Amino acid sequence: MADDAGLPALLCSEQFGSGEARGCRAAADGSLQWEVRGWRWWGLSRAFTVKPEGRDAGEVGAPGAASPPLSGLQAVFLPQGFPDSVSPDYLPYQLWDSVQAFASSLSGSLATHAVLLGIGVGNAKATVSAATATWLVKDSTGMLGRIIFAWWKGSKLDCNAKQWRLFADILNDVAMFLEIMAPVYPICFTMTVSTSNLAKCIVSVAGGATRAALTVHQARRNNMADVSAKDSSQETLVNLAGLLVSLLMLPLVSGFPGFSFGCFFFLTALHIYANYRAVRALVMETLNEGRLRLVLKHYLQRGEVLDPTTANRMEPLWTGFWPTPSLSLGVPLHRLVSSVFELQQLVEGHQEPYLLCWDQSRNQVQVVLNQKADPKTVLRAATHGLMLGALQGDGPLPAELEELRNHVQAGPKKETWVIVKETHQVLDMLFPKFLKGLQDAGWKTEKHQLEVDEWRATWLLSPEKKVL
Numbered sequence: 001m002a003d004d005a006g007l008p009a010l011l012c013s014e015q016f017g018s019g020e021a022r023g024c025r026a027a028a029d030g031s032l033q034w035e036v037r038g039w040r041w042w043g044l045s046r047a048f049t050v051k052p053e054g055r056d057a058g059e060v061g062a063p064g065a066a067s068p069p070l071s072g073l074q075a076v077f078l079p080q081g082f083p084d085s086v087s088p089d090y091l092p093y094q095l096w097d098s099v100q101a102f103a104s105s106l107s108g109s110l111a112t113h114a115v116l117l118g119i120g121v122g123n124a125k126a127t128v129s130a131a132t133a134t135w136l137v138k139d140s141t142g143m144l145g146r147i148i149f150a151w152w153k154g155s156k157l158d159c160n161a162k163q164w165r166l167f168a169d170i171l172n173d174v175a176m177f178l179e180i181m182a183p184v185y186p187i188c189f190t191m192t193v194s195t196s197n198l199a200k201c202i203v204s205v206a207g208g209a210t211r212a213a214l215t216v217h218q219a220r221r222n223n224m225a226d227v228s229a230k231d232s233s234q235e236t237l238v239n240l241a242g243l244l245v246s247l248l249m250l251p252l253v254s255g256f257p258g259f260s261f262g263c264f265f266f267l268t269a270l271h272i273y274a275n276y277r278a279v280r281a282l283v284m285e286t287l288n289e290g291r292l293r294l295v296l297k298h299y300l301q302r303g304e305v306l307d308p309t310t311a312n313r314m315e316p317l318w319t320g321f322w323p324t325p326s327l328s329l330g331v332p333l334h335r336l337v338s339s340v341f342e343l344q345q346l347v348e349g350h351q352e353p354y355l356l357c358w359d360q361s362r363n364q365v366q367v368v369l370n371q372k373a374d375p376k377t378v379l380r381a382a383t384h385g386l387m388l389g390a391l392q393g394d395g396p397l398p399a400e401l402e403e404l405r406n407h408v409q410a411g412p413k414k415e416t417w418v419i420v421k422e423t424h425q426v427l428d429m430l431f432p433k434f435l436k437g438l439q440d441a442g443w444k445t446e447k448h449q450l451e452v453d454e455w456r457a458t459w460l461l462s463p464e465k466k467v468l
Contacts, residue, residue, distance in 0.1 A: 022035040090218050094234060096278035096281060097278045098234060100278060101235055104271050105241075107271060108176060110260060110264050134193065138193045138194045143201065159450065159451040161210040163318060164209075164210050165214070165275075166279045169271065176196070176268075179196045215231070217282070217286075285444045301395050305437035307442055328367065329450060330453035330454060331366045331367065349417075350421075353377050354373055360416055363392055369455070378448060380431055388423060392405075401426060404419060
């Protein structure tokens with residue numbers, strides 16, 4: 001049997017990743033003939049033969065032939081299976097991340113040069129004991145800061161990985177600026193370098209944790225270790241290039257403080273800009289509070305669900321820039337109720353495995369999660385809380401919510417728990433459509449990046465009025 005070109009029919013085919021597939025035919029002597037990669041698309045039937053006893057290493061076009069130089073570099077510095085094995089935003093993020101790492105490496109060389117001068121390297125009057133004491137105080141301050149920051153903000157780094165990534169890099173610039181300024185005021189040198197090292201240790205915690213979160217996002221074939229390893233290889237190459245450039249730069253600026261400061265500020269500006277572009281290039285497909293707020297607001301006002309690319313482009317990248325009502329998920333039940341009557345009010349109307357308490361005066365929403373609460377429940381609870389916040393805002397809303405907002409803004413005619421109960425009924429109609437819209441738009445709703453505490457509770461669920 002032969003194909004249209006008069007050749008034997010294809011026996012099999014193979015391809016690497018998303019590359020072009022090539023076919024294999026049977027030769028007259030029983031060997032296999034593989035199409036040369038790239039020829040098939042041009043209508044040519046050029047092929048090479050694989051002998052039954054093994055491949056000829058010197059044969060042109062054989063599978064064992066040497067790869068082009070760019071393919072070799074790709075194997076060294078990019079994850080296996082690139083680009084299909086990583087997220088679509090991998091390459092733009094890594095390119096800008098390499099630019100910022102190069103700028104940071106040069107700035108770090110200038111800062112290290114200043115610190116060594118301040119400690120007394122090259123100064124005959126400086127003592128080893130004084131330099132050692134300064135170094136120990138600097139390191140111990142950083143170690144304590146690392147522990148305290150990890151305890152204070154460790155659980156929040158996953159939820160806002162982009163914001164904390166940018167924060168870490170800007171704080172790193174502040175730390176290097178302090179190091180460069182330290183020799184200018186010798187009397188405050190120890191305090192200045194200790195503060196700088198404290199900031200750098202915070203950078204280490206925030207940067208490492210957010211890099212891990214971004215690796216989880218970028219790895220698409222259960223290849224987090226490979227993505228992380230290749231990221232380390234890229235960073236090492238960039239730092240090596242920065243080291244070589246620093247060896248040429250430092251002799252030129254060491255005798256000219258003004259020129260040194262000018263270089264530092266230029267590199268800092270480049271570093272911040274590259275970091276902004278890198279973080280802005282990320283397209284996270286899971287919802288945190290900021291992205292959920294954006295998507296929900298757009299949905300309530302226009303009836304459309306923003307896709308991940310649009311929402312990530314609109315997401316603020318600096319924590320605290322966006323005044324928002326407080327949303328607390330997974331709070332302890334004892335914080336909200338102190339009597340049977342309060343528990344009855346809280347449970348009434350809640351058919352979902354969560355309880356929601358809304359403080360209108362402070363626009364604060366606290367959510368108690370049931371032991372059976374899954375990611376969908378948490379997403380609904382967060383949507384519920386943000387929807388309550390929308391009742392005190394401006395902009396168009398669906399008719400059901402517009403009527404509730406008129407009651408809320410007119411005055412406290414209804415008790416808060418009654419309004420919460422009514423929003424449950426509205427959400428029963430809106431949330432299934434909203435959830436389907438999220439899934440159709442490309443959001444991953446089976447998991448989320450909402451900040452959720454570990455408290456869980458149990459209570460008797462009631463479909464109607466009986467609560468206990």
